[in-house]
Amino acid sequence: MTRPFRFGVVAPLRTDLPTWLDRVRRIADSGYSTLLVPDFPLTQPAPGPMLATVAARTDLRVGTWVYASPLRPPWMTAWEAHSLSELTGGRFEMGIGTGRPGIEDELREKGLPVAPPNERLAQIGETLRALRDLDGPDLHTPVAMAVLGPKARALAAEVADTVTFALGDQPRTEVARLAHDFRAVPEIELALAVPVIGDTVAPHMAPPDTDPAALRAVDALTVLPDDPAAAVEEIQRRREEIGFSYFVFGADFADRFAPVVAELAGR
Template sequence: MPKPFRFGVVAPLTTDVATWRDRARRIADLGYSTLLVPDFPQTQPAPGPMLATAAAHTDLRVGTWVYATPFRPAWTTAWEAHSLTLMTDGRFEMGIGTGRPGIEHELRDKGQPDVPPNERLTRIRETVTTLRELDGLDRHTPVAMAVLGRRARALAAELADTVTFALGDQPRTEVAHLAREFHSTAVELALAVPVVGDTVAPHMAPPDTDPTALRAADALTVLPDDPAAAAEEIQRRRDEMGFSYFIFGAHVAEELAPMVAELAGR
């Protein structure tokens, strides 16, 4: 049986704090399940305080989308995640991945050493293992992994509650092949959609992303901006590939609210 639909919003802090808190409340009022923040050091406050604030002012689930392991030692990341689970009464979801393209330049700019790809996966394993130890038997912090390569997908099948693919312009057929690996598992498949119509969400895709090219490639990182057409396409993606959790940028939360009201929980 397909999993029920749920919808999240990536909401970086790009305004003053009071305006951002009001946006979080509005996202909750519109029927979204989860408020997510990216892990872009020094471009906004750290994820932990932001998410604790959002959880204190709304009944939303909150999560990282996603912790970038090259910036984050395993034990301290697990400790922060477990602490957020405690402070949000179990409403925190830890998203984690090996890092976005070009992150080695960010590391160098901040005086941090680069982390080789194999070590990044090892760090994810260590983070999740430590988190499970800290949670103990009484708690379970859901883990969402952003993956693409074969070894990362295998690790996600072993450790993750939710899996998303780090997509760009891959066509529908290629993504369907990736999704099939998880059809026999209990993993929730998530799809981050940074482009709606011709608008690109900040911190979800590069600013030079070309919506026209994505549509021409039949990529799943783009949706139409008409809510009815978006709802039809989202249902197709669940029916054909199993995606049930969809994540959008905060800039389109109002625009897609009719679709969320129609599909959430179904």
């Protein structure tokens, strides 16, 4: 089964509120499916209020890209996710992962326990069990998991609706290998976050020292050409060869890639 394309935008609040809301409106008007926010505590408003605000002002789906499991007790993350599903009329998608590189330092700064990766993965499982209990039989909050290692991939295969890979400079062939088993599960959507367009790195989607030229040299999938026509061809290739149908860009590229979305969304 070939899934139709859809496109999301990671849009942290890095300006004044009216400017951010104007950008949100343009994203909605350009045909993107989903407005996403990162989980960076104290650098912007909390994800829940931001996403509820967007959902009240637009018809966009909204989501976290992604909750870091060690930052909150599992029950709290589940409660917030379930609440957002209810308040948005089912338009919320919960993205969750074990935490970005360097999360250990952030946890220490906030006085939180520094759990090893296997315990953080167990926290995700506990969160999802709590979420399904809260949702009950009449609501299903879609879950997107950011994974890389074999244990995380195995959990995602059991519980996730959408799977994305925590990628850096892995070459195309390695990413195709990671995606191979998921392509056999028609219920799972494969998502690809693309933090680099041309020579520009999206804030909060990749480390600021990311080298776009080095990514292109190894044929990494975390970069796309900045020419929309070339990007359309490459996006189609990535669905055909690997199975990616959901593509996520940074907000600074949303206007430039609006023609890409207009041509491919829903196809």
